[in-house]
Amino acid sequence: MSKKPVIIGVAGGSGSGKTTVANEIYCKFPEQSILMIEQDAYYKDQTHLPMEERLKTNYDHPLAFDNDLLLDHLKRLVNRQPVEKPVYDYANHTRSDEVVNVEPRDVIILEGILILEDERLRDVMDIKLFVDTDSDLRIIRRMMRDIQDRGRTIDSVIDQYTSVVRPMHLQFIEPTKRYADIIVPEGGHNHVAIDLMVAKIKTVLEEKAMI
Template sequence: MTELKKPVIIGIAGGSGSGKTTIAHEIADQIHDDDHITMITQDSYYRDNTGVSMADRQKINYDHPDAFDTPLLVKQIDQLVHRQAIEMPIYDFTEHNRSRKTIHVEPSDIIILEGILVLANEELRDLMDIKIYVDTDDDIRFIRRLQRDMKERGRSLDSVITQYLATVKPMYHLFIEPTKRYADIIVPEGGSNDVAIDMLTTKVRDIIAKNNA
């Protein structure tokens, strides 16, 4: 039996609204469909809050490392590394809870993992071939988060502002921004940085070539 090649694991971290998802999709688009790419978002791995009242769910600090089920994320990324399929959780942001449904994910050659704290955990970092930190100004990130949460997650203007000031901004400076020291590459201004995206894509192709040699 031919030994399976290790997939390329790309970790993309940065504050909420920094442009992590845009960069992930730009890399995927530039690699094209010749290679199978799987996108994993850390947001899917918020803890299961079943049994917690809605009032208490709304009080949870979702920008703190403890809000995530990191052991499950590490386990499932490791399974994909070893070419095993996973059942990825789905998180319902309107209910502040994990859905009963999951998404079946088959192993692939390239796995892009993006999330605010994907560089905070040593076990996760050790699984990555490339570690990226997206560095975007606070004002821009806040505006993007405001637009997203109101449009996609059914949040009110007041609730977004209150959450940002109470937890999002302080947690960013306490837990997220310090993880940039673990990054191989720091990308200023998120998805609008075409030069950085071209460099990243070239590096990914280089790793793929080495893995397939």
């Protein structure tokens, strides 16, 4: 019987570089048994709500996520069963009709701002990372992303950051740093931390190849 997959959690605030860290690790294994699960894919389905209610959704709050479904999918993958990962439609602020078929792998990277907030998710992780980046860098990165990629205005980004993103970060995300096994400063620019994680994963894959 094959051994349990290794689950690596990569958390951190918006604009911290956690997605870059997760992608950097993932891309080091193009031919290997590794997959990525993004918590953002598991925002709650809101098709039952009118659009004006959907627009009020606070995507930085723990209640925005369907962690029950995420946990169920992780357990299925651990048991070597495929899952249908949801796809979120940001334009309509609800889950899309599309799904992504995900086959089980030896290493699972779970990435998201609040993956360490839920004790049930923490309990299935073997390694927990928190990408810790100064708030001034995080808002600059978020501003560049939202303006360039999402057509937002500077005023709207700043308003959202000060009214929602920052208070939610301080209340829910920053405190989860204490659950991390490894704290990675400066996100994707920290090549030493990424190389250490890659070396650890290589060891895991080599061990599983010997089973």
